Amino acid sequence: MARLFTVGEILAATGGRGKGLTGDGISSISIDSRELGPDALFVAIKGDRFDGHDFVPTALANGAAAALVSEGKANEAGERLVVVSDALEGLRDLASAARARSAARIVAVTGSAGKTTTKEAIRTVLGAAGPTHYSIKSFNNHWGVPLMLARMPREAEFGVFELGMNHAGEISPLTRLVRPHVAVVTTVAAAHLEFFDSVEGIARAKGEIFEGLEPGGTAIINADHDYVGVLIEVAKAAGVGKIVTYGFAADADWRIESAQLAGEHMHAVVRHGDAVVPLSIKAHGRHMIANAVAALAVAEEIGVNQDTALSALAQFGAPEGRGQATLLGPATRPLLLVDESYNANSASMAAAMDVFAVQDAPGGRKVLVLGDMLELGEKGPALHAALKDAVLATGADAVYLVGPSMAALADALGPQVVTDHKNTTDEIAQSVLAGLAYGDAVMVKGSNGVRLSGLVKQIRERFA
Known part of the structure; x- marks a missing residue:
């Protein structure tokens, strides 16, 4: 080595x-x-x-x-x-030294939802073009970012780093350490509201990522949320000279004109200027197409050939815990497990259930397991209850709810819809397992702190 x-x-x-x-x-x-x-x-x-x-x-x-x-x-x-x-400052010093000596083109990614998946899409594209160093797992905080940066090899041609936060002022020192050439914001939504007065405050905190952009760098912003204008304002205030938008919005620079599911793949038509770009990914959901389009936009800014990027994205799928779909058991009647157990907020819940709404069960029932969305503060009960319509739109035959905050959604749905509600994953696990059968489709979604990943593991072991 x-x-x-x-x-x-x-x-x-x-x-x-x-x-x-x-x-x-x-x-x-x-x-x-x-x-x-x-x-x-x-x-x-x-x-x-x-x-x-x-x-x-x-x-x-x-x-x-x-x-x-x-x-x-x-x-x-x-x-x-x-x-x-x-010691932590020493680690930051090593990270700074690794960045200072590197000739790599650097990308930083943040957002209320989709940042890890978008980071994976970007590193997939850049990895097809040259040696690429990237953040593993969700090492995106005050120790994770310097650790990932300090590990960057001298010979890396590209680097992709995920930056996270739950308080204002946390991204600023991280982006100044990473010094990206391209900064991506995936979306802004009601996450970490426990620590913010408003969603606009979250947008401004996400916009701190632009403070560390290298001179001549590019801001790439998802246009499919209410705070794109705030992010553009923050980017301009930070002195960013080039701002690129992407998404389904009619005025996006990279505009997704259509997106359709066909078997294991999503196919989309993307318009960029006068060019029409056919995009295919090995994943389900409009949000996954948007994540892939962010990677296309990065590729253009970094200088990666578009055909190389499209070819790489054709094999790009959802990471573990973030929408990964697995067929378990016999080929004739498998159980479909959709693992969304790593994180949850209002935006990612809506996106995941939008995908599950058009997902057919292989030959049985559709089952939802939803866990608490954490760090929402006093608005938590209302935001949980507001998931009612999305749950009903999935057409789920059974709905299991996990966590004390899900009591608000249980009340909104009523006992005729809610199959079971418990405060912990351990308490509900046997009920879920007993209710599943080959042929079913089950989606498990919740904040990481609810520990639904343990239930996912049990489902895999029971039905593999």
Whole structure:
């Protein structure tokens, strides 16, 4: 594996001091003592629940080449250390150094919904054109972004990073660290309202992504929501010279004129200027087409051939937990599982149920399992109850609700529609499993904190 940093580069970037260091450098970086790559640097950051310094001896015993530690913890951490004033700041310094030396074209993505899927679509397109480094999972916060950036290899030609937030002011330092050439905002919706006075406040917080754009950079904005004007205003205020829009909106620069489902694929016609672009993806849903069109727009701004982008997108499907559809069991009568268990807010709930509404069951019933949308504050009950029409439009034969906030939706739907409602996934799991059969189509959707991924795993194990 190619070396990420020499020992000298680490010390120069962080301003740290070495203690018992051996070897020439490191080839990987980790914050998890259980997951160490070859010649790893273990970074001992302090989180809400754990302090990485407690795991330095384990990391070194498990093969880490060195550990990056805070000064106050150095005496108890052992040998093979890089000692800095603060380990998280040291990680940011390494991220900054990786960015400074890189000639890669960089893309940053944020949004209330669809940012991970859009990031995956973009990295699929760029990966077809050259070596591409990208954020894994949803490593998009104050430690995830610098970790992903610090891991960027010298030889990367493209980089794609996901930036997340639940408070104002969180994206600004992340985008200034990443310094993207292209910044994408997927949508703005009622998410994290617990920490904002309004959805417009969320839009302005998402718009912080434009603050870090490189000179001459491009803002790419989804036009299919009520706050596109706010985002354009924020982008202009940040000095962005080029703004590109995409979506189903009539005035979008990349306008989706039609989108139809055919088997496993969605087919769309996209108009860009005088060009008509045929697009096909291996996923369901209008929102998935929009995510793919964002990747097309990025490809043009980055300089990737459109045919290369279209060919890559033809095999692009929904990631695990974000709409991934799987047929389980016998080919003649399988169970269709649609896994939307990773996240949920009003926008993503509506998009997921819009897809499920046109989804036929292979030979049985349609089943919905919906979990709480978290961090909505005092507007939570109303936003949950407002899902009623979308639920009814799916044509679901059985509806299972999980979480205390779903009580508002249970009341709105009534007992004749709601099959079962429990406060936790553990409490409802057996009821759901007992109600499913081969031939059914089941969609599982909720915020990650509801832990519906555990139910998805049980469904897979029961019906595989």
